[in-house]
Amino acid sequence: MFYEFRTYTCAPGKLPAALKRFETVTLGLFDKHRIQRITPVFTVAVGDDNTQLKYVLQWQSHEERDRAWAAFRADPEWQKALADTDKDGPLVQKISNELLAAAPFSLK
Template sequence: MIYEMRVYEAVPGRLPDIVKRFETKTLAIWEKHGIKQAGFFTTMVGDHSQHLTYFLAWESLADREKKWGTFMADPEWHAARAETEKNGPIVARVSNQLLAPTAFSSVK
């Protein structure tokens, strides 16, 4: 398994909109494409109170490329994104990292 950590920096004041989009729209579309989430987090204490951080679990880089590509091309995703951004952008910046668990990690 490999894991992807993605961090969404919200446009100021729009973090609740990002969280709502994942909860009510994105997760169902991911399920359709076989994308597995491994956790979602907001910053409780620290410098990044406008960040949503989440992890995705992939079987391999090829698995990620295939499933993420079909998700990004899905008209349902494009419609959901357009609907949730009708009052302007909600995401200022996205960063991601692909991570491999160490031999001693509790997550494999």
């Protein structure tokens, strides 16, 4: 098992719209494609970049992750939502992710 820490850096002024898309479209598609989010969706309350949203996913294998993300990206509902919400310019400027392994002592 491993974890995926994802950070979305939004275009200036676009964080509220990105959060709305996440709430109204993305989370439902995560359920549909069995993408397991194990944390809340976070925004930066205090820090250097308050244009970011962050969350952590949990995966059983890299194959599971690859299949789920491919299905998510190809989903017509996602394609439509992305086109609709990005019509005046992309909401998200950068997506970064880190694949993390839990330190053995922390799994107790």
